Amino acid sequence: MRGTGRHPRPTQAWTTDGTSACSAGPSAGSGGTVSDGISGGAYWTSWTFNPLGDRTSQTQHSLTGGTDTVTTYSYNGNGAGQPDTLASTSATGPGAGATSYTYDAAGETLTRNVAGGGQKLTWTDDGKVATAATSAGTTSYIYDADGNLLLQKAPGQTTLYAFGGAEQIVENTATGAVTGTRFLALPGGGTVVRTGSGSAYWFETGDQHGTSLLTLDSTAANPAWRQFDPRRQPPRRHPAVLAGHECVPRPAHRGQHRPGHHRRPPVRPVCRPVPQHRPGVQRV
Secondary structure, three states: OEEEOOOOEEEEEEOOOOOOOHHHOOOOOOOOOOOOOOOOOOOEEEEEEOOOOOEEEEEEOOOOOOOOEEEEEEEOOOOOOOOOOEEEEEEEOOOOEEEEEEEOOOOOEEEEEEOOEEEEEEEOOOOOEEEEEEOOEEEEEEEOOOOOEEEEEEOOEEEEEEHHHOEEEEEEOOOOOEEEEEEEEOOOOOEEEEOOOOOOEEEEEEOOOOOEEEEEOOOOOOOEEEEOOOOOOOOOOOOOOOOOOOOOOOOOOOOOOOOOOOOOOOOOOOOOOOOOOOOOOOOO
């Protein structure tokens, strides 16, 4: 991964299988340096930024000699004096498409129009997502006194986040069936995820950069990897599908995302709807 500037941001990121020196730079095709020991995990992505540090383009390079996916980002398109506010994106190549966003005066996202459908959001007085409406219905969120997500009411199910999200209890509102998931932190890092009695559990851990997730079964065997690039996107995920989004089923980011600033993924992705920044209002 390479970055530049006074406040470095990555301008390129790619994977290798450990046999190619990173100093050689990325290249694809026969004899290329971009590869990965994990099947399907290889990627090569580059970014450009404006003087304010906002991302202006993203290129997801084809690893087979095909067409790259190039996404451009436009800001301050609402004429509301919000220079960091992402107004729209446009992508060409595989996964081509466009997105657009609207905001209120506080910089909170009001609507998202993306491939596959739109979303309308409302907010609490202290800046947390209150409701998220799509063509499938409306999901509402209730928070505890400390501002942590407590209850999520979605079409067909209600989820209780107990003990700060360490336990999640889900009720199927059609059948009344209840399931639960418990997350137990391990000494030295990593998490045990339990969904039932006996051997109904597995282990999860990430790397020091937060760009991967390793899952082991209850016998600490049969590893499975879930990888992310430095922008918290799965490899080759097309931005026109969920531009600026990190993981489903989280609702939209507060004020959308700030391409010049990113949050690394947690070891355990959870459904917390509100990153703590307001790009329509201030820089952090």
